[in-house]
Amino acid sequence: MNRIDWRARNHPAWWAALVHRVSGILLALFLPAHFWALARAIEGEARLESFLRWTENPLVRLAETVLVILLAAHLAGGLRILALEFLAWRDRQKTAIALSAGASLALGLCYLLNVF
C-alpha cells in the first residue's frame, strides 16, 4: 500500500489541522501541570510570591509566551472547526485560516511586549 505523499499535504487546511493538533496535545498535557503548580504555589501568599518571582526568569517568560500563542492558536483553529462543522462554511476557509494565524500571533506578541 502506498503512503500519502508529503507533497499532497502541503496546503493551508492541512497545516491548520496540524497546528490545531500539536497545540491541542501540548495544552492538554500542560493543563494538569498548570493546576498542580497553581495548587502548590497558593499554599500561602509568600509561596505564591516566590513562585511568581521564579516566573520572571526569561526562559520561563519565553515558555509562557509560547503557551499563550498555543492557546490563542488552538482557540482560533477551534472556532474555524466549529464554523466548518456547525455553520457549514465552505469558501471562506482560507481567509479564516489566515485570520486565525494572524490573531494568535498578534496575541502572542502582545504578551511578549507586556512581560519584557
Add this chain to the structure above:
Amino acid sequence: MRDQLLRVSVWRGADEGRLVAYEVPARPSQTVLDVVTYIQRRLDPSLAYRFACRVGMCGSCAMTVNGIARWTCRTHVERVAKNSAIEIRPLANLQVIRDLVTDMTPFFEKWRRAEGRFVPATTPARDFAKVPPASRERRAADAGIECIGCGVCYASCDVVAWDPDYLGPAALNRAWTLVNDVRDGGNSDRLRAVAGDAGCHACHSHQSCALRCPKALDPTASIAGLKRVAARATLRGEL
C-alpha cells in the same frame, strides 16, 4: 515542443516495486493518461493501468501524479510537470495489484457499509415523487451527487491512512446525499452505519478530499452535515 522529451518515472511492481524511468515525447494538450498510454503502447506493453472513458466520467484512471492524486485523463502534463519531469504512482491508501492498478474493493465495500444504496420508503409510490429543486434537501443532495467514484479523495485522506476501518470521504459523501433524499426510507440504519469513529466522527476536516476532488465536490462539508444529523439524533436518543 515537438522535439522535447518528458522524463517520466513510473511505479512498476506491486506493493514492493520501484520507479522506472521512461522518455516520452512532449505533445501539446497532452494528458497524463496520454503519457501512460504512450509508454504502454510504444515502450513497454507489460505496463498495467486502468482507464475507460478518457473524458472524466467513469472515474477509473486516478493515479498519484507528482505526489498528488489526480484523474489522469483530465490532467494536462504542462500543468503538473516540474522541469519536464513527472512521477506517476498508483493511488495511496489502497493495495497495489500491479504497476498503476490498485485494488478498489475496500473503497467500494465501504460504500456498502455506509448504506450508500437508495432504500425506497416502505409505502409503494403511486406517483412520481415531487422534489422541489430549490428545497434545502435537494440542494444539499445536489452538492454531493456528481461523485464519479474515482477514489482520489480516499487516496488523499489522512484518516483513512490512520484507520483502515474509516469509511472515507466518498462513502460518507454518498451517505449524505441519501440522507437528503426525501424519497429514501433507510436513514435510521444509515445514521448508525456512518456515526462513530469509523464514520463521520473520525473526520478532522483536513479538507484534502475537498481540495483534490476532480469534480470539485466538498466531502468535508458532507461529513460535517452527517455530524450535525448524528448530533441531533444523539440528543433525541435516536442513535
Add this chain to the structure above:
Amino acid sequence: MTARGEARLWLAQRAAGILLALAVAVHLATILYAVHRGLSAAAILARTRGNAAWLAFYLVFAAAAALHGGIGLRTVIREATAWRDRSLDLATAAFIVLATLAGWRAAAALFA
C-alpha cells in the same frame, strides 16, 4: 465504543469547545491585563479572594478544559497508537476527573 458513545463524546467535546471559546478569550484577556499591571501575589489574591463570580467561572472553565482535553487526547492516542480498548476509555475518564479536581482545588485555594 459504540457509535452512540462516540457521537456523545464528539458532542461533549464540541459543547465544551464552545464554552472554552468564551472562557479562553476571557482568560487570555485576564492574563494580558494581569501581566500588564505586574504580577504580585497580593494583587492576584485581592482579585480572587471571596469573589464568587470568579470562582464559578473558573470551576466551569477547569471542568470544560479537562473534558475537552481528555477527549482530545483519547482521539489522538487512538489514531496514533494501538491503544484503543476499554482501558483507554477508563484512562480518559481518570484524566478528566483528576484534572477537574486539580483545577477545582487550585480555584478553591485562590478563593478561600
